Amino acid sequence: MTTVETSTVPLVDLRIQRDRVADEVGEGLARVLEATAFIQGPDVAAFEREFADYTGRAHCIGVGNGTDALEFALRAAGIGPGDGVAVPANSFVASAEAVLRIGAEPVLVDVDERYLLLDPEALEAVAGRCRAVLPVHLFGQMAPMGRIGGIAERYGLVVVEDAAQAQGATHRGVPIGGWGAAAGTSFYPGKNLGAYGDAGAVITDDPELARRVRLLANHGSEVKYEHEMIGFNSRLDTLQAVVLRAKLARLDVWNEERRAAARCYTELLSGVPGVRVPEVAPDDEHVWHLYVVRVPGRDAVLADLQASGVGAGIHYPVPLHLTGALGGSADRQGEHPVAERAAAEILSLPLYPGITTVQQERVVAALSAAVTRHA
Numbered sequence: 001m002t003t004v005e006t007s008t009v010p011l012v013d014l015r016i017q018r019d020r021v022a023d024e025v026g027e028g029l030a031r032v033l034e035a036t037a038f039i040q041g042p043d044v045a046a047f048e049r050e051f052a053d054y055t056g057r058a059h060c061i062g063v064g065n066g067t068d069a070l071e072f073a074l075r076a077a078g079i080g081p082g083d084g085v086a087v088p089a090n091s092f093v094a095s096a097e098a099v100l101r102i103g104a105e106p107v108l109v110d111v112d113e114r115y116l117l118l119d120p121e122a123l124e125a126v127a128g129r130c131r132a133v134l135p136v137h138l139f140g141q142m143a144p145m146g147r148i149g150g151i152a153e154r155y156g157l158v159v160v161e162d163a164a165q166a167q168g169a170t171h172r173g174v175p176i177g178g179w180g181a182a183a184g185t186s187f188y189p190g191k192n193l194g195a196y197g198d199a200g201a202v203i204t205d206d207p208e209l210a211r212r213v214r215l216l217a218n219h220g221s222e223v224k225y226e227h228e229m230i231g232f233n234s235r236l237d238t239l240q241a242v243v244l245r246a247k248l249a250r251l252d253v254w255n256e257e258r259r260a261a262a263r264c265y266t267e268l269l270s271g272v273p274g275v276r277v278p279e280v281a282p283d284d285e286h287v288w289h290l291y292v293v294r295v296p297g298r299d300a301v302l303a304d305l306q307a308s309g310v311g312a313g314i315h316y317p318v319p320l321h322l323t324g325a326l327g328g329s330a331d332r333q334g335e336h337p338v339a340e341r342a343a344a345e346i347l348s349l350p351l352y353p354g355i356t357t358v359q360q361e362r363v364v365a366a367l368s369a370a371v372t373r374h375a
């Protein structure tokens, strides 16, 4: 065996990004340490301005993490106890958690077979008992916001986008946050724009919604020791803002690297029977947070990949309606058939800025062998 064949390929390798911004981040962190401006230092406001500009929104409010961003956006939009909020059945648990934390009810909705994004027809079926919808821009591709927006308008639904996986994505040329009352995003380290710890943001064009999010994130206070409401302590850390500013300046280049890597996988996998590759909707600019294929015998295939040193993952193995902590249970099997089928077949392949063609070839060779073995 050659060294190439025995080397491992991780699902995500953050060292490459870290090295590319090392000097700038080092200088920035030193500047913050020198000034000891750890909370709400000037880098926070600067990052908020830069990220608002990047997404074309009027306001960006940095918060402690993406889950808080979603919760604050929903609260600030006036959603609360007893309200139904439509959420796709295949997402990270946080999409539903944010809804439950404000006392509202997640009304789970199936996804479409082709892109695994919130299905407008399934949304329409429950829209009458909802006050809001939380479309998730999953895997780096935006939900079909034109159609979702039309339904929201007909039924008077507030739209809050879960844009945790889609920094840089567009739908019909419009970026995240441009379709809803607000969008919440996450800067968890592995996201397309990732900090060196937890961080998140809300973006919006609505000045009053922005003001309420700012209050919620900072003890209900705009002016020190004047408290308009009971809020939370969930501010964007100044040290994280330094990291995010350095990385935001490179985000488009890195998303382009992700796109090139996705094209490379799709090409290499075109000759591999049994592997269904992800598709890009014609209206979308995809930023490939994850490259998710579908394969039969997924668990056995995944075990083989891991044994051969290829990091692969499942996003996500259990649909939300079958997740116990959310009030789901196994006897709800069958409620959202597309999400359930997908959960049994999906496999996320290693993808990150800086992944090499040799690494991708190794992933495809291992996948091809595993699929053949378990066909």
Ligand SMILES: *Cc1c(COP(=O)(O)O)cnc(C)c1O
Residues within 6 Å of the ligand: 065, 066, 067, 068, 091, 092, 094, 095, 136, 162, 164, 165, 185, 186, 187, 188, 198, 199, 200
């Ligand atoms: C990461 C993620 C979140 C939550 O973000 P945190 O920063 O981890 O709280 C919410 N929704 C989706 C779809 C995510 O991928």
